[in-house]
Amino acid sequence: MALAPIPEHRDHAHPVTSPALPGGERLDDPLETAHVARGDEVQHGDGVLTNWHPDRCLRVSNRALECWHTAQQGPCLGGEPVHSGPRVLSLWHARHSSEGQRPHAAPSTRGLPLAARSRGMCGIVGIVHSDPARPVPPAVIRRMCDAIRHRGPDDEGLYVQGAVGLGMRRLSVIDLAGGRQPIFNEDRSKVIVFNGEIYNYRELRRVLIARGHAFATQGDTETILHLYEEYGPECVQRLRGMFAFAVWDSAARTLFLARDRFGIKPLYVAAAPWGIGFASELKALHAVGLTDRALDWDALDTYFQLGYIPAPATPFCDVRKLEPGHTAVWDHTGGLSTRQYWDLPRERAPAPRDLEAQVVEWLDESVQAHLVSDVPVAAFLSGGLDSSAVVASWALAADAPHAFTARYFGSGAASADETHLARRLAAQYGVKLTEVDIHPDVRDLLEPITHAFDEPHADESAVPTWLLSRAVGASYKVALTGIGGDELFAGYRRHIGLLVGEHYARLPRTVQRGVSALANLLREPRGASLTVDRLKRLLRPGNGSAPERFLGYLTRCPDSARRGLYAPELRHHLSGAGASVRFRELYQRHGAPAGLSAALYLDYKTFLADDVLALSDRMAMAHSLEIRVPLVDHELVERVFPLADHVKIGLWQNKRLLKRALRRRLPEQHLHAPKRGFVGPSAEWLRRELRGVIEDELAPARLERLGYFDPAVVRGLLDDHFSRRHNRAGILWALLCFSVWHRAYLESPTAPAYARRWEGAALRGTPSSSPA
Known part of the structure; x- marks a missing residue:
């Protein structure tokens, strides 16, 4: 890819010598005390860099340029890098010894370019205080890292210098030392922590070397840092990949945060007058009191409508998600400012004459770029069109991959299972296929899945994704999936429904109400089919606006029913808008006329980012598995x-373009198979295997104790679902997941509010400096 011209922002900062933390000072910090009680120790002193285990201390010169190459290998306490030393090495040996080794059963990626050195997924954390005289306790950063250890079990790195603390956990691919973080620039005035993969970093590296930059490592993390030196915040425009990163500039005392264009990698931010905290997962902020337990009920109302919380909101008032395609800059005087650096194209483009061949070429190029790895890579193969397209492209470019598919058992299995399609494709391309059994008794998975999510999240596909990730993660560190094909090529049933609905919306409202009332009389069939439920959604009367009609297809619980769900005391404090405000805002941002393009734009900005990609990241990273999405x-x-x-979709045929492009690659039955989606038969599970679980979690006594919901209304939803009068699986699953989440996050002991250490009071409300 050619590098587009971007205004130069070369930074020629002079070396900065940071003051060491006061020698021997003990902070009155319960987190630090907790670490010392476990036998850990933090030593501060001029020129002394320590691990928190006193027998693993390291003395390093403060001459930045002389020790630069050495310093790049690790994190810092007192401003210099230190790693976990023998503790990390022993963990690495345990992972790769004959007894604890991950089996490398995958075929090679022969014929594909390999990364020169290690790269790996990780989790990042950080805290910066507005007052430079108030140091960040190292134990706080360690506890944040501990909370996301699953994202990077192989390595840990810290940088703690005065009022700044950064940390990371790393899932290494190979060469443990080469990709360690945090990483500094040449004069050590800037430091970065990074989560993700940059697929074009080698090209960028060559350009930067030609412009005079000196590199100490071969990986993509340092490339981003030098790119930031060269181009400032505009550096993100040149990156191809998935990423979330933070750059601390000690000379300017600014923190730069960035998130990839689609939100593949997460980034949470808590900003307040005392300073700013950030993390890859909400649990890292929660572990040190940065969430403060104050619930954002307008965000949670949206959750009960959609099953997830769209960015920038979170369930807590004082934490926000940095939106996909956005950067943020924090400084101690102006707080946090955010900027959108990328959006989906607004202008229509003519189709090239050989469009179908071009689509195949574009697909193959993306798959090949995402296969760059030093370790074996696996694949998720549901049997659907998208994952089949990815696996077929891979198999044609190199040795056939090892793929994993879900096989359902128990009630409703026939409606969800696509094993026969996965087997057919595997046989055609010589793919090794492992079938992972999905049984309906998933009660033991609800708590670990909820803990992995951090937020209430009610997408039932979390169950098969969790089980597949656990199976793949036992043998691999990297896997490709077909996520994103439905948004790119218009593959959801709602996209067909949108075209039909445009005609239906032209009928008089009285006719719409009558038709909708008749549809609501239909009872659910004995099987697990969702046809009746989808028909009811399609026939709900709309107010005529494009975003409202599209939102109707996504809604688990309509506005009228949702208002009655809440207890009267809570109901009066809600705006009642749900997701409508957010959808209208995004619709106006894009500026496209009503139609498929607008719907796909909304899908990218909400459902893909905050449901599908968030789910795949949390379920996979809970098992230390990197997911790539070509x-x-x-x-x-x-x-x-x-x-x-009209190129992408026909009136009764979704993904028309993709199907035509792949007709020479995929079996006929794949091209004409009905859309199933990667979800389990949750409606039947709730009626049978999970009935006891949901009745316990939503028992009147528990609901009255929580005080959020009307127990009689919830009982009515349960009765409707059990009797098959209506399919209430969407809202019931949301209530179940919320109850389990609430128990884990708000009914368990937590750290005191972080702000109390500096301000003497907890954070209140949503800080004005949060990204919004």
């Missing part, structure tokens, strides 16, 4: 998204 690649998206609606 169909969510900005170079591919920028080519396909601008194509006309």
Whole structure:
């Protein structure tokens, strides 16, 4: 990819010598005390860099340029890098010894370019105080890292210098030392922590070397840092990949945060007058009191409508998600300011003459870019069109992959299972296929899945994704999926429904109400089919606006029913808007006329980012597995998204373009198989295997104790579902997940509010400096 010209922002800062933490000072910090009680120790002193285990201390010179190459290998206490030393090495040996080794059963990626050195996924954390005289306790950063250890079990790195603390956990690919973080620039005035993969980093590295930058490592993390030196905040425009990173500039005392274009990697932010905290997962902020337990009920009302919380909101008032395609800059005087650096194309593009061949070429290029790895890579193969397209492209470019698919058992299995399609494709391309059994008794999974999510999240596909990730993660560190194909090529049933609904919306409202009332009389069939439920959604009367009609297809619980769900005391404090305000805002941002393009834009900005990608990241990273998504690649998206609606979809045929492009690659039955989606038969599970669980979690006594919901209304929802009068699986699953989440996050001991250490009071409300 050619590098587009971007205004130069070369930073020629002079070396900065940071003051050491006061020698021997003990902070009155319960977290630090807790670490000392476990036998840990923090030593501060001029020129002394320590691990928190006193027998693993390291003395390093403060001459930045002389020790730069050495310093790049690790994190810092007192401003210099230190790693976990023998503790991390022993963990690495345990992982790779004959007894604890991950089996490398995957075929090689022969014929594909390999990364020169290690790269790996991780989790990042950080805290910066507005007052430079108030140091960040190292134990706080350690506890944040401990909370996300699953994201990077192989390595840990810290940088603690006065009022700044950064940390990371790393899932290494190979060469443990080469990719360690935090990483500094040449004069050590800037330091970075990074989570993700940059697929074009080698090209960027060559350009930067030509411009005079000196590199101490071979990985992508240092490339981003030098790119930031060269181009400032505009550096993100040049990155191809998935990423969330933070750069601390000690000379300017600014913190720069960035998140990839689609939100593949997460980033949470808590900003207040005392300073700012950030983390890859909410649990890292919660572990040190940065969430403060104050619930944002307008955000939670949206959750009960959609099953997830769209960015920038979170369930807590004082924490926000940095939106996809956004950067943020924090400084101690002006708080936090955010900026959108990328959006989906607005202009329509003409289709090239050989469009179908071009689509295949674009797909193959993206898959090949995402296969760059030093370790074996696996694949998720549901049997659907998107994952089949990825696996077929891979198999044609290199040795056939090892793929994993879900096989359902028990009630409702026939409606969800696509094993026969996965087997057919595997046989055609010589793919090794492992079938992972999904049984309906998933009660033991609810708590670990909820803990992995951090937020209430009610997408039932979390169950098969968790089980597949656990199976894949036992043998691999990297896997490809077909996520993103439905948004790119218009593959959801709602996209067909949107076209039909445009005609239905032209009928008089009285006719719409009558038809909807008749549809509501239909009872659910004995099988697990969702046909009746989808028909009812389609026939709900709309107010005529495009975002409202589209929101109707996504809604688990309509506004009228949702208002009655809440207890009267809570109901009066809600705006009642749900997701409507957010959808209208995004619709106006894009500026496209009503139609498929607008719907796909809303899908990218809400459902894909905050449901599908969030789910895949949390479920996979809970098992230390890196998920790559070649169909969510900005170079591919920028080519396909601008194509006309009628090119992508027909009145009764979704993904028309993709199906035509792949007709020489995929078996006929794949091209004409009904859309199932990667979800389990949760409606039947709730009626049978999980009935006892949900009745316990939503028992009147528990609901009255919580004080949020009307027990009689919830009982009515349960009765409707059990009797098959209506399919209430969507809202019931949301209530179940919320109850389990509430128990874990708000009914368990937590750290005191972080702000109390500096301000003497807890954070209140949503800080004005949060990203919004």
